[in-house]
Amino acid sequence: MNKYIRSLVLVLLLQLISGGKVFSQSITIQSPDKRIKAELLCQQQNNTGEWYLKVSYQHNNTAVTAIPRIDLGLIRNDQDFSKQLKFIRAGKPALLKEQYTTVHGKRSVHSNTGNQVVASFENPSKAKLNIIIAAYNDGVVFRYEFPDKQGSFVVKDELTSYSISRETTRWLEKWNPANEGYYTEMKNAQATPGEWCYPALFKSTDSTCWFLLHEADLDETYCGTKLSNMADSSKYKLSFPNPKDGRGQGESTPTINLPWKSPWRVINIGSLSDIVESTLVDDVSPPSRITNTAWIRPGLVSWNYWSDNHGTKDFKTVCEFADLAAAMGWPYTLLDWEWDAMGNGGKLEDAIRYIHAKGVKPLMWYNSGGNHTWVNATPKDRMLTHENRVEEFAKLKKLGVDGIKVDFFESEKQDMIKYYLDIVRDAAQFEIMVYFHGCLVPRGWARTYPNLMTYEAVRGAEWYNNVPDFTNAAPSHNTILPFTRNVVGAMDYTPVTFTNSQHPHITSYGHELALSVLFESGLQHLADRPDGYYSLPDAARTFLRDVPNAWDDIKLLDGYPGQEISMARRKGDNWYVGSINGQNREKKKTIKLDFLQEGVKYKMILIADGKHDKELLPSYRMVQRSDSVDVRLLRRGGFAASFKPVQ
Structure with missing residues (x-):
């Protein structure tokens, strides 16, 4: 065997061992257990053109094509990164292996392994784009990267689009800014056009493969996205927030500064148990930025809103729910909206003293405020700026309040994503836990900021107060x-x-x-x-x-x-x-x-x-x-x- 052949065999062996292989017209990456495979392919069958992903799943030695095509690409305000992308190189596949712990969630100790490859492209003007793909034992993730060191641009559109077989059964929730709708099951070639919330669940025709679409590691460098099959009912394209969301405040297209990486596009794949037990959204999110987490204490909370819409306005009602938490051994009680108008025997400070005397810790509600919400419930101005938050958190710390509930965000535009994260970061400086209500679905933030305890983003029991149809819908809804x-994060139903x-x-x-x-x-x-x-x-x-x-x-x-x-x-x-x-x-x-x-x-x-x-x-x-x-x-x-x- 000559020197060239020996080198070629060695390269192929290294690529196979590490889980990936590279050809002139395709890049393949496999999960460590070999069950999941992602292939990066060129539509034009050469090294320049439009690129897409194909995702497969192996069950009992039979390969199932989970998603036959995921279109890729971005359009910036200066140029296109989709139609004429020239493949430059693929990095050596890297083994990803991590173990970490979390304070709360479905699992305290997380172990994950995956294989990752970075494919580099350039467009006709020689501008660079990387596509990063990783295959884990419970799914595939991918993201875009602009590696250039400087430049500021607007992303006009993201072309990521999942082609789904019409025979695939799906559970989708119609898009709404609070993520509080019902999931609708569609099957037998039903594919209603519309805009849809994350996460979205799909089942292959032979029932051996399930997959869940979501995103992770979203931060203020981008906006939240949703799924839309309005243009083609069989293709679920990522779309940006509607301009009217948040009362029209903020830009619906994100501004990025280079170098830049997009959020991860997440596809959980496997059996139903693989989907339910997965922590992939957290696994691909940044590690905790809070070193001392001893003050972050999950627990049960008594809550007076469901039974008495104006419960916190009444001091005696607040005391009854503090008594309930004490009697049941629950650590917390929530002072929901109208605590600033409390009467009937006491004010806020009296209620907090009573709660503490019972050995219970208070949590307090806030309106996210600003012109992005139609809701005028007060206090409405305490979270809006860093200065507002620091002043309020200092007061809460002195009062002995352990956490806050912040409500009515109504948008996933880039400025709102920054607002969410600013609240969590500032709260952490005062050792205050955070609960978001009327909000987005989790994107992995609780791993990075474990003082973010939970989100609503669900049609929960509160809806027994809102509409009569929840009565008959809830039993089935609860099983979905x-x-x-x-699956994707804490849910306060x-x-x-x-x-x-x-x-x-x-x-x-x-x-x-x-x-x-x-x-x-x-x-x-x-x-x-x-x-x-x-x-x-x-x-x-x-x-x-x-x-x-x-x-x-x-x-x-x-x-x-x-x-x-x-x-x-x-x-x-x-x-x-x-x-x-x-x-x-x-x-x-x-x-x-x-x-x-x-x-x-x-x-x-x-x-x-x-x-x-x-x-x-x-x-x-x-x-x-x-x-x-x-x-x-x-x-x-x-x-x-x-x-x-x-x-």
């Missing part, structure tokens, strides 16, 4: 959220209600109790009135005193969006299971306990549906990993269970 919205607010609910008590396990949120606001919890059976009250809301591990046991879901979560040595039925027929389920540790016996407390939807039936049993449990779920029912090792 763990497969979609809650404000769950677990047993009484009714303005409009009734038809979910069973077992269904409601299970939501405390199924839905993950760093600050979990339990929404019912005090009597709703005090009147529960002892087993259910004890469960809600003990159930964590920051987890060490997660396992999807079974389920299907819109029908049912069963999930196990672990905290320390203890496991918790939540299961709900979203359908109008009774079900019997067998839950295998193979998620438990081998050789350990556990005390199981199972709280299931009773004879009717307002009855809970506790049962107790010793179990181990080889056991299974049979449970009856009422229509729209559910159950919750805890498993604690016996020493």
Whole structure:
């Protein structure tokens, strides 16, 4: 074998070992476990032209084309980076391997591995563009990079577009600035044109491959995007914010300064359990910029808005919810809107003193303010500037307030992305936790700024106060959220209600109790009135005193969006299971306990549906990993269970 042949073989071997291979007209990158593959291809079958990605998934030695084509490219105000891109080189594929910990979320210790390649291009004017592609064991991510060292430009359009087979089943939420809509299931060649929220869920025709589209590592150097198939119902193109969002304030096209990288375009791929258990959005986001996180403490919160729209205006109501948090062992209570108009026996300072006297910590609501929102609820001016925030956070620190809820953002334009991040950064300087409401869907920020505890961005229990249609929609809707919205980050649905607010609910008590396990949120606001919890059976009250809301591990046991879901979560040595039925027929389920540790016996407390939807039936049993449990779920029912090792 001559020297040239030996060198060529060595290069090919190195590329195969590292997970990638490069040809004159394509670049291929594989996940470390070889199940996921991304190919960068040229439409013109040479080294110059329009480039696109093809993403495949291997299941039982059979390759499935998940997304046959993802169009690529950007258009700046000065020139085009899409139609005549000349391939220059591809860097050597790099192995990515990381382990990190988080304070709250679906998993405390994260381990991820991937293979990454950087492909370099230039357009006819010799301007440079890099496309960075990485394949992880749970998905593919890619982003654009302008490597030049100087220049300021407006991105007029991003051409990223996902071509989806018409036979693919999809769950999509119609675009709305607060991300508070329903998911609609579309199948059998249905592909309604429209604008759609992140994340979007898809299932291949043979059910072996699922994928979820989202974005991560968004910051003030860009705007948020959404999906649009208005021009072609089979192509979901990324689109910028609507100019009218946020009352028309701010530019809908982002201004970038070189060098620059776009957010990651994220495609979770695999089985349904791969999707639900993934932390890919966090994995590709920047590490924590907060070194001391001891002051960041996730926990359950009592919340008076659901049962009494003007609860915080009434000092006595505030005291009742502080008493509830104390009685249930929850660390927090929220002073929602109208705390600045509190009366009936006390003002804000009196309420905070009372809350502290009960051993509970207060959180406080703020209007994001400014001309971007139509809502005039006060205080409206405390978060708008750095100076405003520093002054307010100093007052909150002195009062002993641990966190803030900031509401009504109504836009994902570039200036609003900066506003979000400025709030979180300034709050961290005063060791204040943050909760965003009326806001965007998570983009991985909680990894970078772990004092960002949760987001609303979901049609949650608050909607029982808003519209009558939520009553019948909620049971099925609740089974879709763990497969979609809650996959990508904390979700404050404000769950677990047993009484009714303005409009009734038809979910069973077992269904409601299970939501405390199924839905993950760093600050979990339990929404019912005090009597709703005090009147529960002892087993259910004890469960809600003990159930964590920051987890060490997660396992999807079974389920299907819109029908049912069963999930196990672990905290320390203890496991918790939540299961709900979203359908109008009774079900019997067998839950295998193979998620438990081998050789350990556990005390199981199972709280299931009773004879009717307002009855809970506790049962107790010793179990181990080889056991299974049979449970009856009422229509729209559910159950919750805890498993604690016996020493």
